[in-house]
Structures are given as C-alpha cells and as structure tokens.
Amino acid sequence: NAGVMQNPRHLVRRRGQEARLRCSPMKGHSHVYWYRQLPEEGLKFMVYLQKENIIDESGMPKERFSAEFPKEGPSILRIQQVVRGDSAAYFCASSPPGRGGYNEQFFGPGTRLTVL
Amino acid sequence: GDSVTQMEGPVTLSEEAFLTINCTYTATGYPSLFWYVQYPGEGLQLLLKATKADDKGSNKGFEATYRKETTSFHLEKGSVQVSDSAVYFCALNTGNQFYFGTGTSLTVIP
Numbered sequence: 001n002a003g004v005m006q007n008p009r010h011l012v013r014r015r016g017q018e019a020r021l022r023c024s025p026m027k028g029h030s031h032v033y034w035y036r037q038l039p040e041e042g043l044k045f046m047v048y049l050q051k052e053n054i055i056d057e058s059g060m061p062k063e064r065f066s067a068e069f070p071k072e073g074p075s076i077l078r079i080q081q082v083v084r085g086d087s088a089a090y091f092c093a094s095s096p097p098g099r100g101g102y103n104e105q106f107f108g109p110g111t112r113l114t115v116l
Numbered sequence: 117g118d119s120v121t122q123m124e125g126p127v128t129l130s131e132e133a134f135l136t137i138n139c140t141y142t143a144t145g146y147p148s149l150f151w152y153v154q155y156p157g158e159g160l161q162l163l164l165k166a167t168k169a170d171d172k173g174s175n176k177g178f179e180a181t182y183r184k185e186t187t188s189f190h191l192e193k194g195s196v197q198v199s200d201s202a203v204y205f206c207a208l209n210t211g212n213q214f215y216f217g218t219g220t221s222l223t224v225i226p
Contacts, residue, residue, distance in 0.1 A: 042219045
C-alpha cells in the first residue's frame with residue numbers, strides 16, 4: 001500500500017515564476033492537508049481539502065496561493081509569482097474518511113521549494 | 117485558540133540516557149494528542165498518540181500520557197539510541213486542523 005506521494009521532491013524556481021506541487025493521498029483517503037515548514041520552524045497549517053471542496057483555508061496566504069483537490073487526480077498546491085520568502089518545505093498529509101481531523105494524518109516526504 | 121507549546125531544543129544526550137521532551141497544550145474541546153518524528157530529509161511519521169485523558173501512547177520505547185489536569189503530553193524514553201536522533205513534534209487535533217509545536221531537535225551521541 002503506497003503511502004502519500006508528493007512530487008517533485010525538489011523544485012527550483014526563479015522569482016516571478018509559478019510553482020505547482022502535487023500530492024497523491026494514500027489509497028482510500030479522502031482528506032488532504034497542506035503544511036509549510038520554514039527553516040528552523042515547525043509546521044504551519046495551510047489548507048484542508050476534501051474531494052472538490054476546500055474545508056478550511058485559514059492558513060493560506062491571501063494572495064498568490066491556491067489549492068485544489070479535484071474529483072480525479074492529485075491535489076495541487078499552486079504558488080503564483082513566487083518570491084524568495086516562499087522557499088520552504090511543503091508537506092502534504094492525508095487521512096481516511098470518517099472522523100475527519102481526529103484521525104491520524106499520514107505525511108508525504110515533502111517538496112522542497114527553492115526560489116532563486 | 118488551540119495551540120501547542122513544546123520544549124525548545126536542541127537537546128543532546130549520550131546513548132542510553134533518559135529522555136523527556138515537554139509538551140503542553142491549550143484547547144477548547146477534547147483534543148487527540150500526537151507525537152510525530154521527522155528524520156533528516158523526510159516527512160513526519162506518527163510516533164504515538166492518545167485520544168482521551170489518562171490514555172498512554174507508546175511505541176518503540178517511547179511513551180507519553182495524556183494529562184488533562186496539567187494539559188500536558190510529555191514524551192519520554194528510558195534509554196535513547198543514536199538512531200533516535202531526529203526532530204520531534206507534539207501536535208493536537210480537535211477537529212479539522214492539526215496544531216503542531218515548533219519541534220525539538222534531538223541528537224544522541226555514542
């Protein structure tokens with residue numbers, strides 16, 4: 001049973017470009033979460049999605065960031081017009097349906113974004 | 117709001133030493149509590165969890181007890197190994213969202 005998959009593992013972008021980060025949840029999981037980890041800091045919640053719905057985006061920056069989890073395919077975290085401050089590790093987690101956030105979350109290996 | 121306060125690191129211990137990493141929480145509901153571990157270059161892995169007061173989570177020699185009276189979930193291990201070197205995160209969940217502590221880096225030296 002494959003775990004949470006994220007790609008790419010490493011992504012380099014120049015300022016002003018777009019970054020697209022992909023996350024495939026574990027089989028049978030319908031809840032997806034995105035977190036950002038800045039150097040020497042803990043994880044910060046960004047957004048919680050279920051299929052075709054954004055449940056909680058209270059941690060998402062108001063501009064340039066968006067997320068989706070379509071009916072088919074992986075969840076996408078999109079960062080437009082990246083800036084150096086966006087350089088971080090972005091982790092995706094998934095959990096099974098049922099008790100929602102009370103369930104354990106399973107984490108992917110992360111995408112390390114570097115903005116030059 | 118809900119939050120987790122975690123003991124700051126880094127922590128350096130000799131092999132076979134006793135480990136305690138403190139974690140306290142603030143929550144309006146009845147949270148589930150978790151410890152996650154992150155090895156270099158990897159994502160977080162669940163280490164243990166407790167879903168109600170007085171529950172004890174345990175795994176790989178690590179333990180933590182959900183103390184509602186002191187709002188704590190301290191992580192302990194009686195004898196650490198070099199392979200335990202990692203960053204440890206305390207977390208809580210009362211519903212949709214996980215709240216993580218800032219992480220405690222542990223280095224175990226032979």
